[in-house]
Amino acid sequence: MFQRILIANRGEIAVRIIRACRELGIASVAVYSDADARAPHVLLADRAVRIGPAPPAESYLSTSAILKAAHDTGADAIHPGYGFLSESAEFASTCAGAGIVFVGPPAQVIEQLGSKIAARLLAREAGVPIVPGETPADQSNEAIAAAARRVGFPVLLKPSAGGGGIGMKDVRDDRALIPAIEQARREATSSFGDGTLYVERLIERPRHVEIQVLADNHGNVVHLFERECSIQRRHQKVVEETPSTALTPALRQRMGDAAVALARAAGYRNAGTVEFLLEGTGDAASFYFLEVNTRLQVEHPVTEQVTGVDLVRSQIAVAAGDTLPWSQGSLTQRGHAIEVRVYAEDAAQTDLPQAGPLLLYREPSMPGIRVDAGVAEGGEIGIHYDPMIAKLIASGETRDVARRRAVEALRNYPILGVRTNVSFLIELLEHPRFIAGNIDIRFLDTEGAALRARISTTTPPEVAEVVAAARLRREKTDPWDRLRGFRG
Amino acid sequence: MVEAIGNGRYRIVSDDHNGLAYAVSDPGPSTAPGPGRTWVFLAGRTYVIESQDRDGRGRPHKTDDHLALSAPMPATVLAVKVVPGQEVRIGDVLLMLEAMKMELPITAPRAGRVKSIECREGELVQAGVALLALE
Numbered sequence: 001m002f003q004r005i006l007i008a009n010r011g012e013i014a015v016r017i018i019r020a021c022r023e024l025g026i027a028s029v030a031v032y033s034d035a036d037a038r039a040p041h042v043l044l045a046d047r048a049v050r051i052g053p054a055p056p057a058e059s060y061l062s063t064s065a066i067l068k069a070a071h072d073t074g075a076d077a078i079h080p081g082y083g084f085l086s087e088s089a090e091f092a093s094t095c096a097g098a099g100i101v102f103v104g105p106p107a108q109v110i111e112q113l114g115s116k117i118a119a120r121l122l123a124r125e126a127g128v129p130i131v132p133g134e135t136p137a138d139q140s141n142e143a144i145a146a147a148a149r150r151v152g153f154p155v156l157l158k159p160s161a162g163g164g165g166i167g168m169k170d171v172r173d174d175r176a177l178i179p180a181i182e183q184a185r186r187e188a189t190s191s192f193g194d195g196t197l198y199v200e201r202l203i204e205r206p207r208h209v210e211i212q213v214l215a216d217n218h219g220n221v222v223h224l225f226e227r228e229c230s231i232q233r234r235h236q237k238v239v240e241e242t243p244s245t246a247l248t249p250a251l252r253q254r255m256g257d258a259a260v261a262l263a264r265a266a267g268y269r270n271a272g273t274v275e276f277l278l279e280g281t282g283d284a285a286s287f288y289f290l291e292v293n294t295r296l297q298v299e300h301p302v303t304e305q306v307t308g309v310d311l312v313r314s315q316i317a318v319a320a321g322d323t324l325p326w327s328q329g330s331l332t333q334r335g336h337a338i339e340v341r342v343y344a345e346d347a348a349q350t351d352l353p354q355a356g357p358l359l360l361y362r363e364p365s366m367p368g369i370r371v372d373a374g375v376a377e378g379g380e381i382g383i384h385y386d387p388m389i390a391k392l393i394a395s396g397e398t399r400d401v402a403r404r405r406a407v408e409a410l411r412n413y414p415i416l417g418v419r420t421n422v423s424f425l426i427e428l429l430e431h432p433r434f435i436a437g438n439i440d441i442r443f444l445d446t447e448g449a450a451l452r453a454r455i456s457t458t459t460p461p462e463v464a465e466v467v468a469a470a471r472l473r474r475e476k477t478d479p480w481d482r483l484r485g486f487r488g
Numbered sequence: 489m490v491e492a493i494g495n496g497r498y499r500i501v502s503d504d505h506n507g508l509a510y511a512v513s514d515p516g517p518s519t520a521p522g523p524g525r526t527w528v529f530l531a532g533r534t535y536v537i538e539s540q541d542r543d544g545r546g547r548p549h550k551t552d553d554h555l556a557l558s559a560p561m562p563a564t565v566l567a568v569k570v571v572p573g574q575e576v577r578i579g580d581v582l583l584m585l586e587a588m589k590m591e592l593p594i595t596a597p598r599a600g601r602v603k604s605i606e607c608r609e610g611e612l613v614q615a616g617v618a619l620l621a622l623e
Contacts, residue, residue, distance in 0.1 A: 055564075353588040355562050355615075359512040359527065360496045383562045383587045383612075407532075414510035414529035416496075423533045459535050462509065465490040466498045467526045467537045470511040473492050 001320050002026050002077045002101070006070045007045070009081030010060060011374035012390060013296070014041035017079050020312040029073045031066060033059035035382050040374050047073055054384045060084045063091050070100055077101040077319060079312075083386070086295040087114060103319040105269045105294050113266055113292040123289040126265035128258045131277070131288040133200035135160050144181050147199045149174070154204065157181060159188030160196035167191050170202050203288065205440040206277040208232065209244050210293075211259035212303050214314055215268045220324045223256040224307050225333050227273075227299055231428070233351070233444040238421075239428065240299035241338040242306050245399070245437025246281035255287055260328075262292070271315050273297050277441075298341070298391065301372060305337035305395040336402045337395040340410070340425045344387040347424035348456045353387035356380070359417030364409040368395045368402065381418050389420060399437070403429055423455040500530075507531060556597035557620055559613045563587035568609055574602045576622070583607070583619055594619060 004027040007017045014030060018041060021028040030045030035054035042048040049069040052059035059065065061084055070078055078095055080086035086104065093107035104110070113119045123130050136147040148155045148171065157169045157180060167187035171180045181197065189195040212224040228244035229237045247255070259274035275290040300311045309331070318324065344354045361377040373390035381387060392413065394406035410426050428434060428451055433443065444451075490509075491499045498509045510529040528535045563585035570582050576596045583594040600622040607619045 352560065352592075353590060355587065357514075359514060360510055360529075362510070383564070385588065387588045411532035413532075414534075416510060416512045416527035416529055416534065417514060419536070420534065426532045455533070457533075459537075460530070462490070462500050462502065463528050463530060463535045463537065466500070466509045466511050466528050466530070469490045469492050469498055470513060470526050470528075471539075 002316070004029060004046075004073065004075045005077045005079055005103070005316070006031065006066070006073065006075035007041070007079050007081065008060065008066045008085055009079075009083070010036055010039065010041055010385065012372045012388070013081040013298075013374070015044060015374045016372055017081060017312055018044050020310065020316060024313060024316060026316070029069065029075050031060070031069050033384070035384055039379065040376050049073060054382070056084065056384065063088075063094055067094065067098055067100070071098070075100065077103055077316075079103040079316070080295065082295050082298055087293070089114065101319050103270065103315050105272065106267070109266055109268055110294045113272075113294050116291065119292060120289070122265055123262055126258075126261045128262050128289045129287060131201055131203060133198060135196065135198045139185075139196060141178055141181050144197055144199060145174075145177050148177055151199050151201050154202040156200045156202040157184040158198045158200060159184070159192050159194070160198045161192040161194040162188060203277050203279050205442055206279050206288075207244070207246055207281075207439065208237075208275065208290075208441050209246065209255065209278045209287070210273045210275040210297075211255055212297075212300070212311070213259050213263045213268065213272050213274060214309075214311070214318065214324060215263055215270065215272070216318045216324045217269055217321055218323050221260050221263045221268065222324060222326060222328045222331060223259050224303050224309060224311075224331060226252060226255060227297075227302055228439075229299060230439045230441050231434075231443055232441060233448065237299060237341065238343075238444065239338065239340050239425070239434075240302055241336065241399070241402075242302045243333055243336065244278075245439075246278055246285065248282050250283050251285055251287075256328075258287070258289075262289070266292070268292075268294075270318050271296055271300075271311055298388075299339050301370060301391065301393045302337040302339045302395075305370065305393060306333045306335060307331055308334070335395055335397045336399040337393055338399070338402045338406050338429075339391050339393045340406055340429070341391055342389045342413070342415070342425070343421045344381040344389055344418045345421050346419045347421035348419075348452055351421070354381070354419045355383045355387075356418035358389075358415065360414055361416075362414050363390070364392075364412040366405070366409060366412070368405045369393070369409045370395075389415065389418075400435075403435070424451055427451045427454045553597060553622060554618055557582070557594060557622070558616050558618045559585055559587075559594075560592065561587050561615050563592060563613055565607050565609050565611045565613060565619070566591065568605060568607070570602050570605070570620070572602050572604055576600060576602060585613070596622070598622070 006029040007014045018028045028045040030041050030048040031051045032042045033054045051065040085091040089107040089111035092102040095102040132151045136143045154172045159167045169180045169184045185195040207230045209226050215221040226244050227242045229240045231239035273293040276287040279286045345351045358379045363371045370393040394402045396402040407429050489501045493499050496510050496512050500507050514525040526537045566584040566586045577599050580596045581593045585592040603621040603623040605620045
């Protein structure tokens, strides 16, 4: 086992990893930028090393600063957390070259799976379904139309050279095909100077369902079931849960087998996540490979709550060369877990991120509630990093028990000094479609405005009374205010 | 009835609503007069109550221009897209800010000529501070 692990991250995930090190009897080294000098992860670690100024490029993304910190402290492994350098093949290979174990897959695996084209090819070779699509070699109207029929309606016509949704046309039947091809080609030519079209099956209102995998260095690969992450906006997940309401045991097994097959084909090591788009629900549903995240996911706690497996501890054990202690058959899902991400944002307005001081911050503590946070009262949500304040994870015997626990916990989670999405999350968890499990990746696009309207309510009279009482108390020089004054 | 029970907590006892509220005054920037804002958390909702006497003390009235041409949150100036004297049309991007990994454009609220630029690229700016002025 390792003697000392450096955690190349900040915030809640650094705190999470330091705690796992403690449990394993491994010394922990935190790194920090000037903005984080007194952050909880710095205070919690056995040692802490300053690696640079606040901008990530000069600190948390600086390979040289992090490796120097590892050498100076004698760390024999580096855990990258998520984000920052966690999916950098170059960083993983630099660590290996420096004789430091990177807690994650080998550099060449990160590189291969990080390339969308290479990952898709690999998935196809491993027999994992991918969204049907092709770039017809013959770009005549008739050849593209024939490709569209092969792929199956509804289809999406995309500029081969394009991106960002520009020039994409969805076609629902044969009659609309030829005019759509001509229009798509014109738009592709004018936007990208290249009229080549790619034809892809359009997956309507899919769910985002991902499978957690874990592989050791001895050829053992298991999956730890699914996480449903359909509640997202701008590709940022907001609510995640497991089990998914869309999966049946047979579908779960098919998806799990596909994820394991892909991990084996890639020579995967450590923890990873295979993301799928799911079309439909139950045994008749189809799933399509999206991408592999070659790291620990933000939403890993829901899997931990339901499987009883400590994923961070497992990552460290596998990186140290241990054999996975379980077979697929010994892993089970018990109960349900829901994670909500608490963000510093003005949810009533535009969900723009907010920065500010945490004047008052009290985490709820009640049955079935876990809060993973990297902040504390008196701290600050700064402008340089992700605006996520914390993750609140509720678990229970059933989905509804977990859901109600999450709502109750959020109602007892005061965060003052910066605007948050707490009330938005409560409304979301109480939405009839969420309660019914009837969700897809467009949920927040279609329901977001209604949810925002629900939280912009009038101020109840009790609030004015509380304000009056608070001001009276302040005038009497509340010692808490005096203390706060010392923050400068 | 509201009773302060310490540590930012307030007990509410009324005919139809018993519960616990949390409140804290925002000291705000040290240069600003008055007690500033009070934040209240009650039953899963946060309320931000602006102090009335603060406005009463003659805080400078903010024009629409000021609101439109200031940073909505602390941010880094990524790029200054205009120069003093330049004519701009409504909606033109004047500045790009970056905060929390997001780019935020500052656009012209009206047509006009750029009078002055009050920030430079790479500068860290605070919320509410005017970044440029239009004639």
